[in-house]
Amino acid sequence: DDDVASSCVKLDADVTRDNVGHAMVDSMDTNTAWNYFSTIVEFMNNKVECIMTHITITADHLQTTLTHEKQSSEISDDNADSVKHDAHNKFSDMLNQDFKFSVDKLLSDFLPADEDATVQPEGGEVVFEYPKMEQIKPVKVGHEQSVDIGDETSVKVITLSVNPPLFEIPDFMSNEDSDYIIEASNEKGLHTSRVFATGNETRSNSDYDKGRVSNSTLILESKENVAFLTKLQKRAAGLLRVPVEVIRYSQPLAVGQYYPGGFYHSHMDSNIADADKPCCFQTTCPYINGTEREHLECCQMCRMATLLYYLDNVEEGGETAFPFADKSLPDMIRSMQDQQWHNLTKNCEQAAVRVKPQKGKAILWYNHFLDKRGYLGAVNKRGYHGGCNVKKGVKWIATHWIQYPKYEHRLLPSKYFMKSAV
Numbered sequence: 429d430d431d432v433a434s435s436c437v438k439l440d441a442d443v444t445r446d447n448v449g450h451a452m453v454d455s456m457d458t459n460t461a462w463n464y465f466s467t468i469v470e471f472m473n474n475k476v477e478c479i480m481t482h483i484t485i486t487a488d489h490l491q492t493t494l495t496h497e498k499q500s501s502e503i504s505d506d507n508a509d510s511v512k513h514d515a516h517n518k519f520s521d522m523l524n525q526d527f528k529f530s531v532d533k534l535l536s537d538f539l540p541a542d543e544d545a546t547v548q549p550e551g552g553e554v555v556f557e558y559p560k561m562e563q564i565k566p567v568k569v570g571h572e573q574s575v576d577i578g579d580e581t582s583v584k585v586i587t588l589s590v591n592p593p594l595f596e597i598p599d600f601m602s603n604e605d606s607d608y609i610i611e612a613s614n615e616k617g618l619h620t621s622r623v624f625a626t627g628n629e630t631r632s633n634s635d636y637d638k639g640r641v642s643n644s645t646l647i648l649e650s651k652e653n654v655a656f657l658t659k660l661q662k663r664a665a666g667l668l669r670v671p672v673e674v675i676r677y678s679q680p681l682a683v684g685q686y687y688p689g690g691f692y693h694s695h696m697d698s699n700i701a702d703a704d705k706p707c708c709f710q711t712t713c714p715y716i717n718g719t720e721r722e723h724l725e726c727c728q729m730c731r732m733a734t735l736l737y738y739l740d741n742v743e744e745g746g747e748t749a750f751p752f753a754d755k756s757l758p759d760m761i762r763s764m765q766d767q768q769w770h771n772l773t774k775n776c777e778q779a780a781v782r783v784k785p786q787k788g789k790a791i792l793w794y795n796h797f798l799d800k801r802g803y804l805g806a807v808n809k810r811g812y813h814g815g816c817n818v819k820k821g822v823k824w825i826a827t828h829w830i831q832y833p834k835y836e837h838r839l840l841p842s843k844y845f846m847k848s849a850v
């Protein structure tokens with residue numbers, strides 16, 4: 429596939445199999461080796477979209493063989509060596525054949541960043557230091573916890589999936605607040621949402637809306653709505669256990685509207701690869717033609733979490749679907765074999781988790797793992813999601829995308845802060 433081949437060329441980094449792979453595998457028992465393999469495969473899977481096709485064969489092979497080995501015999505001292513040897517060879521094969529990139533690099537997102545690498549803001553003035561984040565613990569599916577969101581209010585948070593951590597908060601927003609947002613959007617006017625189905629199309633009008641059929645608008649701060657927005661930001665901050673600045677310095681509240689036939693195919697709210705790039709919300713990349721696409725060539729999204737509010741009931745359809753929530757890696761890879769796996773018009777029912785829109789309900793999920801210090805880590809591919817076709821009625825949503833920096837960038841201001849400060 430052309431797309432795969434061309435992006436794979438970019439990953440032509442050195443393989444560190446001699447110092448990483450061999451040394452580790454030599455000192456492992458089968459269980460550890462299996463865990464290690466799955467972890468590596470998982471990392472690769474999360475980090476490097478382009479090798480998905482290659483990885484499938486190896487991961488499946490590895491899974492089958494190791495599962496078989498574990499079941500077929502107790503591993504005695506006698507055969508331990510041969511098992512190790514086998515694992516060793518498989519890992520070498522895996523690295524030799526298809527994976528021409530550095531394992532170190534893949535793991536780097538999960539390792540603590542170098543303290544000295546902290547980037548200082550231009551001009552030296554620190555307006556806000558992003559603290560270490562603590563994500564809400566999902567515990568297990570169905571788990572209910574009460575989260576204090578300030579103002580002597582607590583909300584019920586119900587776990588919908590563990591990986592990604594995905595939660596439902598019934599009645600997070602009052603009817604009045606939902607109506608306020610709908611009204612403000614109608615007053616401002618909504619426009620057709622422009623999203624590409626894949627990153628691969630050339631830009632032309634006919635390509636717009638392949639990935640999404642909906643209308644949208646942004647609720648920008650104004651004198652009239654600042655009190656409302658601040659109240660909502662505080663609730664969001666309370667829920668996410670972050671200072672309100674984190675919400676305020678993220679992008680503005682986005683409103684989406686879907687008529688019958690409207691949908692949004694599965695996508696990630698943050699980028700998959702390019703961990704080396706700075707976060708878009710902390711950079712002023714030159715916009716070429718004023719579009720987000722080129723924009724992403726110099727920065728990455730860094731949307732740590734998504735907090736989505738349902739502003740109204742939908743008579744039929746319009747579920748938010750998470751095709752891979754809590755799915756095993758082999759299952760996920762298998763689903764991705766279908767060229768159209770992201771097509772929710774076709775695959776809504778197969779999604780692992782589907783959330784029915786209900787007025788006032790919010791859902792929250794984390795698009796990224798935390799790194800070892802509690803800052804932005806790698807993207808979690810199980811966070812793929814989208815909106816199924818609305819069948820009857822109109823679907824209204826509002827979204828807070830919560831931007832969070834990498835550890836090294838915790839002192840850098842958000843460009844959204846800069847804008848409101850000017």
Ligand SMILES: O=C(O)CCC(=O)C(=O)O
Nearest residue numbers: 692747748813814815827
């Ligand atoms: O419409 C939905 O339920 C999901 C919307 C979404 O994923 C987005 O706006 O990024």
Ligand SMILES: [Fe+2]
Nearest residue numbers: 695696697813
């Ligand atoms: Fe999304």
